[in-house]
Amino acid sequence: MKSIDSIQDxxxxxxxxxxxxxxxxxxxxxxxxxxxxxxxxxxxxxxxxLEDIADDAFVISVAGVGAPTVxxxxxxxxxxxxxxxxxxxxxxxxxxxxxxxxxIGGANCMFPLALGAMRGLPVLDAxxxxxxxxxxxxxxxxxxxxxxxPSVLVDDSGNTVIVRTTSNRTAxxxxxxxxxxxxxxxYGSFYPMTGRQAKQFAVAGTLSLALEIGRIIRSAxxxxxxxxxxxxxxxxKLPDRRPCRLLFEGKIADVLHETRDGWHFGxxxxxxxxxxxxxxxxxxxxxxxxxxxxxxRTVAIVxxxxxxxxxxxxxxxxxxxxxxGQRVAVVGYxxxxxxxxxxxxxxxxxxxxxxxxxxxxxxxxxxxxx
Amino acid sequence: MKSIDSIQDxxxxxxxxxxxxxxxxxxxxxxxxxxxxxxxxxxxxxxxxLEDIADDAFVISVAGVGAPTVxxxxxxxxxxxxxxxxxxxxxxxxxxxxxxxxxIGGANCMFPLALGAMRGLPVLDAxxxxxxxxxxxxxxxxxxxxxxxPSVLVDDSGNTVIVRTTSNRTAxxxxxxxxxxxxxxxYGSFYPMTGRQAKQFAVAGTLSLALEIGRIIRSAxxxxxxxxxxxxxxxxKLPDRRPCRLLFEGKIADVLHETRDGWHFGxxxxxxxxxxxxxxxxxxxxxxxxxxxxxxRTVAIVxxxxxxxxxxxxxxxxxxxxxxGQRVAVVGYxxxxxxxxxxxxxxxxxxxxxxxxxxxxxxxxxxxxx
Numbered sequence: 001m002k003s004i005d006s007i008q009d010x011x012x013x014x015x016x017x018x019x020x021x022x023x024x025x026x027x028x029x030x031x032x033x034x035x036x037x038x039x040x041x042x043x044x045x046x047x048x049x050l051e052d053i054a055d056d057a058f059v060i061s062v063a064g065v066g067a068p069t070v071x072x073x074x075x076x077x078x079x080x081x082x083x084x085x086x087x088x089x090x091x092x093x094x095x096x097x098x099x100x101x102x103x104i105g106g107a108n109c110m111f112p113l114a115l116g117a118m119r120g121l122p123v124l125d126a127x128x129x130x131x132x133x134x135x136x137x138x139x140x141x142x143x144x145x146x147x148x149x150p151s152v153l154v155d156d157s158g159n160t161v162i163v164r165t166t167s168n169r170t171a172x173x174x175x176x177x178x179x180x181x182x183x184x185x186x187y188g189s190f191y192p193m194t195g196r197q198a199k200q201f202a203v204a205g206t207l208s209l210a211l212e213i214g215r216i217i218r219s220a221x222x223x224x225x226x227x228x229x230x231x232x233x234x235x236x237k238l239p240d241r242r243p244c245r246l247l248f249e250g251k252i253a254d255v256l257h258e259t260r261d262g263w264h265f266g267x268x269x270x271x272x273x274x275x276x277x278x279x280x281x282x283x284x285x286x287x288x289x290x291x292x293x294x295x296x297r298t299v300a301i302v303x304x305x306x307x308x309x310x311x312x313x314x315x316x317x318x319x320x321x322x323x324x325g326q327r328v329a330v331v332g333y334x335x336x337x338x339x340x341x342x343x344x345x346x347x348x349x350x351x352x353x354x355x356x357x358x359x360x361x362x363x364x365x366x367x368x369x370x
Numbered sequence: 371m372k373s374i375d376s377i378q379d380x381x382x383x384x385x386x387x388x389x390x391x392x393x394x395x396x397x398x399x400x401x402x403x404x405x406x407x408x409x410x411x412x413x414x415x416x417x418x419x420l421e422d423i424a425d426d427a428f429v430i431s432v433a434g435v436g437a438p439t440v441x442x443x444x445x446x447x448x449x450x451x452x453x454x455x456x457x458x459x460x461x462x463x464x465x466x467x468x469x470x471x472x473x474i475g476g477a478n479c480m481f482p483l484a485l486g487a488m489r490g491l492p493v494l495d496a497x498x499x500x501x502x503x504x505x506x507x508x509x510x511x512x513x514x515x516x517x518x519x520p521s522v523l524v525d526d527s528g529n530t531v532i533v534r535t536t537s538n539r540t541a542x543x544x545x546x547x548x549x550x551x552x553x554x555x556x557y558g559s560f561y562p563m564t565g566r567q568a569k570q571f572a573v574a575g576t577l578s579l580a581l582e583i584g585r586i587i588r589s590a591x592x593x594x595x596x597x598x599x600x601x602x603x604x605x606x607k608l609p610d611r612r613p614c615r616l617l618f619e620g621k622i623a624d625v626l627h628e629t630r631d632g633w634h635f636g637x638x639x640x641x642x643x644x645x646x647x648x649x650x651x652x653x654x655x656x657x658x659x660x661x662x663x664x665x666x667r668t669v670a671i672v673x674x675x676x677x678x679x680x681x682x683x684x685x686x687x688x689x690x691x692x693x694x695g696q697r698v699a700v701v702g703y704x705x706x707x708x709x710x711x712x713x714x715x716x717x718x719x720x721x722x723x724x725x726x727x728x729x730x731x732x733x734x735x736x737x738x739x740x
Contacts, residue, residue, distance in 0.1 A: 159535045159540055161531060163532075170527070170529055173552070174551040177547035178548065178551075181548075
């Protein structure tokens, strides 16, 4: 059992979560603020590794659902979080022993930590996908047959909705529409499971990974003349040695944002500003960065992570932060290996996002460098 | 306590419910079929008058929610109804003593009768509005402060959603969106209340009224050379002596149907086919017939009822049944007096439907005839 003891740790975790969000998942700033206030009140989130959780422990995911832009503007209130936990325990008919993130990327990294700190509940060092995704049913929990519901949904106005569906696809539709009807971010409990199921199905170590990546970025900024290359060097030293690549450095020449059917769609066109010949990278966006094509050739594709960073500071940028003229670097980072299996690609692969090509691993698209 | 004993009674009630639906509420044919099968199985719906219900009895409304067109195509399954009642009793924490229609107009007249017959529960001779309305919060229950939730929603695929909101407006938004997410009609329990509250707030006698109007239409068809005038004569003999008017007789010259934001919007233009000079009636539609204007002058307006009838048979027609060339008669029928009070008009008056005029009573718009 570790604990998050410093504001530095919270900031590092939040920054790492934006990196792992691959453009989506929303800015964790609100969650970070909330968590800082918990820390000031002496409530420190405790992190428990998957091995340490009892097989018969009762674990739930807690997450915000709604447009990332709303998530960012909307302050979370402590009583709402407490109500979420209490109503959930009533619906599930038992006490919750531990919390886990449904997705580690973006804002949803912070909410279990905040609730865990408030109620003295451990948060598992794991999550349901190892990145951010635009659908509730895009999780390893779902891929391996856990039901997303019963699910308790609450908002800050005192409304409560309990959802019990026979399929996770239906759960996604219903919960998305409830969020839209309530006109703001809602918070919910999802994927009730045992400790044994969490061990089997969760992506392990991702909370530590967010903290570690945040630390690497901070350290690269302090000690490296080129923070982006410093970050890449740091990623390569991590224990799981997942492939990473510098995909592009350049300037945003065009960026299109469109909100449609409750999602943020977009496309960013980058041009390289140095090195004699002209080169271009196009990134397609549905909340997350889905695919990056350099001069017409795919160089990284979902579920591998595509991360856009500020060129100077290596600050990870969510899709809604991209602006014309920004100087950025684009990094590809291999997804956790479980996401590259056929059963996972059937749920989070490129075709699920309407892309007309199959998944290809980052290190196959750009060989070498390991 | 009366009971509905014959298929004739069911058919009459269904036809009367279409009349009271004022163009909306959907065709009760599916509910009628369901109810007929209950009758064949020896399950007769029992009707209880408001005076006979105990003050401490526990009463709920049950209703279908969704586009009327879907409601008509979708067969209701008995196990779904039973599940609705059982889940509701669990959520409310007590046994249901009686059922009541949320709206008497259209299909939602039939569902409490069907469930009541199956489970041996009485159905109150009353409803929450005395007609059909396009929103769940347009009820006298809401007008006098009853909460529409907790509400249990079920569908035929085994999905369940429990909604608890702090306002009935929010309940309407959430429940409408859940219906849309589940892609079909859902059935729900609404407005849990005591017998005492039902006595205070429900519109009394409306189930008997539907049956009575159905009988009047049948009798007018059998015994009157002009069934429409026979119907008007019959309505005038009813005990509550609500004003009614023949607004127009003519042919549908133009009809526009548009489905937008989950509602059926439309406009029907009628031309008179007899009597020397040319005359025209325009009816504006949002699920229900909202306002009728004869040669530019308003002759009936919501919440008073506007009913379009087949000219020859006096068969009441829902808005989606209107077709170019149909010969029709249009009848105005005063709303129950409770709906004409200021507090009611604030919830179901013309302005709520985006109309730019205030309510005026049918008998003020067309004096005389009483």
